[in-house]
Amino acid sequence: MENGQSEAALRYEALTVDTLATRLGDVHEVASRVGGEPASWEIREVGDGNLNLVFIVTGTAGSVVVKQALPYVRMVGESWPLPLYRAHFEYYALVRQAKRAPNIAPEVFYFDKPQALFVMEYLYPHTILRRKLIKGERVAHLGETIGQFCARTAFRGSELSLPSPEKKQDVGLFSGNVAIPAITESLVFTDPYYGAEMNHHTPELSPVVDELRRNVRLKAKVQRLLMKFTANTETMLHGDLHSGSIMATDTDVRVIDPEFSQYGPMAFDLGMAVANFLMAYFSQPAHRKDNVLATYQAWILEVIEACFTSFDAEFRYLWQTERTGILFPRALFEEQGNSADDACDALLDEIRLDALAYCGIEMHRRVLSLAHNADFEEIEDTALRARLEARNVLMGQALIMNPDAAREVPALIELAQAYNRQDVL
Amino acid sequence: MENGQSEAALRYEALTVDTLATRLGDVHEVASRVGGEPASWEIREVGDGNLNLVFIVTGTAGSVVVKQALPYVRMVGESWPLPLYRAHFEYYALVRQAKRAPNIAPEVFYFDKPQALFVMEYLYPHTILRRKLIKGERVAHLGETIGQFCARTAFRGSELSLPSPEKKQDVGLFSGNVAIPAITESLVFTDPYYGAEMNHHTPELSPVVDELRRNVRLKAKVQRLLMKFTANTETMLHGDLHSGSIMATDTDVRVIDPEFSQYGPMAFDLGMAVANFLMAYFSQPAHRKDNVLATYQAWILEVIEACFTSFDAEFRYLWQTERTGILFPRALFEEQGNSADDACDALLDEIRLDALAYCGIEMHRRVLSLAHNADFEEIEDTALRARLEARNVLMGQALIMNPDAAREVPALIELAQAYNRQDVL
Known part of the structure; x- marks a missing residue:
């Protein structure tokens, strides 16, 4: 599930509502679950938490959640930097939880390490x-x-x-x-x-x-x-x-x-x-x-x-x-x-x-x-x-x-x- | 103190009383403390412990101890393999102890990671x-x-x-x-x-x-x-x-x-x-x-x-x-x-x-x-x-x-x- 691109090849860039479809549109694990033309995906940023970007992406086949770390604490701002690698550990934790306590954590479909992002199950109507x-x-x-x-x-x-x-x-x-x-x-x-x-x-x-x-x-x-x-x-x-x-x-x-x-x-x-x-x-x-x-x-x-x-x-x-x-x-x-x-x-x-x-x-x-x-x-x-x-x-x-x-x-x-x-x- | 040679360049080989002087004779940290011609060094293997090779090397200037891990438990034999990397951790521990509780652990003069060996102070008449x-x-x-x-x-x-x-x-x-x-x-x-x-x-x-x-x-x-x-x-x-x-x-x-x-x-x-x-x-x-x-x-x-x-x-x-x-x-x-x-x-x-x-x-x-x-x-x-x-x-x-x-x-x-x-x- 970890992709093979080197960190150097793919410099971290924060996703936006405008760039997400272009950047994830050709990722099979994402596109197959969302469905339809990426250009027509409905994309909402819903991160109300303290730290990260969270997008809900919806297409003809369904919805997924895209979560990406920001290099700082969102609720405080760029004055409190926080390493991107925390997203890697969140991903590691999710796959371990899935094994140890099945069907409680959201299922992860895709992980992009250099971008500090992963794509997972959209929980609805939770x-x-x-x-x-x-x-x-x-x-x-x-x-x-x-x-x-x-x-x-x-x-x-x-x-x-x-x-x-x-x-x-x-x-x-x-x-x-x-x-x-x-x-x-x-x-x-x-x-x-x-x-x-x-x-x-x-x-x-x-x-x-x-x-x-x-x-x-x-x-x-x-x-x-x-x-x-x-x-x-x-x-x-x-x-x-x-x-x-x-x-x-x-x-x-x-x-x-x-x-x-x-x-x-x-x-x-x-x-x-x-x-x-x-x-x-x-x-x-x-x-x-x-x-x-x-x-x-x-x-x-x-x-x-x-x-x-x-x-x-x-x-x-x-x-x-x-x-x-x-x-x-x-x-x-x-x-x-x-x-x-x-x-x-x-x-x-x-x-x-x-x-x-x-x-x-x-x-x-x-x-x-x-x-x-x-x-x-x-x-x-x-x-x-x-x-x-x-x-x-x-x-x-x-x-x-x-x-x-x-x-x-x-x-x-x-x-x-x-x-x-x-x-x- | 860690030498720069790559692991691939220097394949592990257990020292013997016969090979030690040749192999360590041109290492400055060793030769300067032992003194004299390596060929004339007095070398004794004294490892009475359970796991490793231990040599006392004596020359005109003094003595040092050379300790090298073996890839198995010495007291049991090759049937109980044990990774060489334990010598690295012993070295890491010695340098930390030297800092935290000075003058109790033996001083380390030289560390060769691929060979899983280090050279240290000879304690005498301890x-x-x-x-x-x-x-x-x-x-x-x-x-x-x-x-x-x-x-x-x-x-x-x-x-x-x-x-x-x-x-x-x-x-x-x-x-x-x-x-x-x-x-x-x-x-x-x-x-x-x-x-x-x-x-x-x-x-x-x-x-x-x-x-x-x-x-x-x-x-x-x-x-x-x-x-x-x-x-x-x-x-x-x-x-x-x-x-x-x-x-x-x-x-x-x-x-x-x-x-x-x-x-x-x-x-x-x-x-x-x-x-x-x-x-x-x-x-x-x-x-x-x-x-x-x-x-x-x-x-x-x-x-x-x-x-x-x-x-x-x-x-x-x-x-x-x-x-x-x-x-x-x-x-x-x-x-x-x-x-x-x-x-x-x-x-x-x-x-x-x-x-x-x-x-x-x-x-x-x-x-x-x-x-x-x-x-x-x-x-x-x-x-x-x-x-x-x-x-x-x-x-x-x-x-x-x-x-x-x-x-x-x-x-x-x-x-x-x-x-x-x-x-x-």
């Missing part, structure tokens, strides 16, 4: 999950699908499953993606906890923010988690599994945009996904009222429960059926008449605790650092927004400081309900 | 520490030097100190050294705990071995530590820091042979070094008697105490003076008027616990797996050997199962003394 959660729409099997996706990619990308030389080679490959982990490291783990330059937060939230930033034990715990994140290669992560990286219909759930993919701790994607469900939960009082509010918030908590439950169930199933790597080998357990089930439970327990702590960190950075969530950000009444964000920030702090108290899902749910009732502002 | 420990010789500042070496390499090879892009690039480089971690992973972490093909142990030790291998919780703990080892890139390890990788005079301590170097947990080298001191301790009753035995064993325990104490002291010093990486940044602590000392203590506590567990694993593999220690192996009375090995194996088990009980050095010392008095065989 919309971004975050918008659905703000609108109060439900998605069947949402928690189950995300929990299962996290378990499958975590397990099958690790040395519980992969041959070690293959996994280590892949760690070497992904270690080339230096610029992307650097963003996660500072924006997620460090910036929220001091007055970093690009931070912003709702003005009325300041008392809560100031107190949070004085919590030395919290900062130390977060830095220890950063150390685990940055020096851990357990598995290939999605790396940015928030509700803007999930597209859904009422019944189908897909995961997109793994450009922050890196090797990291098994718990990370799970924790980040749950954090985004919790932020949807805490923001709901600004988006709907009364009974509708209560039942929709209850549904979000069910999604969180399903997410954890299905992660554990799928991980246990893979542990029984696909444990072919060097870790916890059958030669030491089953082949000696010993069960390895307790070892699986102990590992899942560790993953749960780490996931809760990473969850707390994500809950912080989305209201304190550079990239905020629309769930809160679209609340125009800043006093109300701050009140809801405070619940979220304080629950995040509790999860980082004492994940053990929320280890069992019912306790986590109760904790969320308690913070949802409690106002410090 | 001898292998293991031989000294078997003979009952003391080395001044042994524990202090090893503890300090472990702390310096651990801290300065991590993102507590290094710029993240540099460290991540280095992780990518070292991830190419696939064959070497694979050996550590199986020989150290897995083979000891079941009847792996290449294992051997003292026959009289069998009852202890059988019981150990039935301990499912132990095996699960060790595999969890393997998972941490194999998916952790905290720092660049020596990777094989046993008493055969240490050379010493009465007053000088040097560390050699980092060919098992890889990125891994900060606690690993420290744990392995202490394990080898403990094995020296437990083997002493076979090597000397009465008062001499008691005072020499007491000295070894002092070495262990100094090793841990100086590791902590040096790590704390570097934490205060060289914490320039992305982890626990001053912007979050000192610059906010917060001390980061507690965070350092908490990290050192974690390192200590992991070091004790890795220590226990090394104590096991050296009597149960392929590569045994001369400390025990040279005890001809196998009943006595098994009795001493049993003490070592059982203390190792205690350290893996409950490192917390030996967290404070005095408790660790008492534990060693208790196992030294206790016989199960």
Whole structure:
């Protein structure tokens, strides 16, 4: 699928609505799926994200999505350069996800390395999950699908499953993606906890923010988690599994945009996904009222429960059926008449605790650092927004400081309900 | 220092005593240090290790050591091939160690990549520490030097100190050294705990071995530590820091042979070094008697105490003076008027616990797996050997199962003394 043209032969040039048909019109993998004369293709640029160009290309046969990296951070501008090679890693991540958790990531049809672009499946009528959660729409099997996706990619990308030389080679490959982990490291783990330059937060939230930033034990715990994140290669992560990286219909759930993919701790994607469900939960009082509010918030908590439950169930199933790597080998357990089930439970327990702590960190950075969530950000009444964000920030702090108290899902749910009732502002 | 010849131009050929002078006689970095006519160089092959060719080359000006990898495991033969590139990583490790912990690793004068050889400082009158420990010789500042070496390499090879892009690039480089971690992973972490093909142990030790291998919780703990080892890139390890990788005079301590170097947990080298001191301790009753035995064993325990104490002291010093990486940044602590000392203590506590567990694993593999220690192996009375090995194996088990009980050095010392008095065989 990688084309053979040398980087020198094909200098990078950003696509535009006007040049796309000419430049991709003779690429069979694209033209055959779009259909008709390239000159008559309907081309829309829809990149509402922070970093890239995204085009939807439609012809007589169908539609595809063309995604191309820009050499800078789109939401900031050319003053923040970002290497094009991140698109290569996004492509590598997509093909690995397709193998490890089939039918969740969009299918990739074509990859052009020098142009830092790839062409993939157009998901329709899917919309971004975050918008659905703000609108109060439900998605069947949402928690189950995300929990299962996290378990499958975590397990099958690790040395519980992969041959070690293959996994280590892949760690070497992904270690080339230096610029992307650097963003996660500072924006997620460090910036929220001091007055970093690009931070912003709702003005009325300041008392809560100031107190949070004085919590030395919290900062130390977060830095220890950063150390685990940055020096851990357990598995290939999605790396940015928030509700803007999930597209859904009422019944189908897909995961997109793994450009922050890196090797990291098994718990990370799970924790980040749950954090985004919790932020949807805490923001709901600004988006709907009364009974509708209560039942929709209850549904979000069910999604969180399903997410954890299905992660554990799928991980246990893979542990029984696909444990072919060097870790916890059958030669030491089953082949000696010993069960390895307790070892699986102990590992899942560790993953749960780490996931809760990473969850707390994500809950912080989305209201304190550079990239905020629309769930809160679209609340125009800043006093109300701050009140809801405070619940979220304080629950995040509790999860980082004492994940053990929320280890069992019912306790986590109760904790969320308690913070949802409690106002410090 | 890397020479410019292409790999194709210079096909690998193993050196011999007869060809060495011809092949290295015109290399300035070698010839100038050895001195005199290459034809008159005195050349001895002294590789008593498991893997490589090692020559001492002496001329009118001095001596150098030439080390060349063989394309197979020397102690097993051509039936166990092993890639030559491991010599490149040994070279990379030596130059990094020279920078991070000066004057401990031998100085490297010349590196020939295609020939998988390098030329380095001849350490004289140093001898292998293991031989000294078997003979009952003391080395001044042994524990202090090893503890300090472990702390310096651990801290300065991590993102507590290094710029993240540099460290991540280095992780990518070292991830190419696939064959070497694979050996550590199986020989150290897995083979000891079941009847792996290449294992051997003292026959009289069998009852202890059988019981150990039935301990499912132990095996699960060790595999969890393997998972941490194999998916952790905290720092660049020596990777094989046993008493055969240490050379010493009465007053000088040097560390050699980092060919098992890889990125891994900060606690690993420290744990392995202490394990080898403990094995020296437990083997002493076979090597000397009465008062001499008691005072020499007491000295070894002092070495262990100094090793841990100086590791902590040096790590704390570097934490205060060289914490320039992305982890626990001053912007979050000192610059906010917060001390980061507690965070350092908490990290050192974690390192200590992991070091004790890795220590226990090394104590096991050296009597149960392929590569045994001369400390025990040279005890001809196998009943006595098994009795001493049993003490070592059982203390190792205690350290893996409950490192917390030996967290404070005095408790660790008492534990060693208790196992030294206790016989199960």
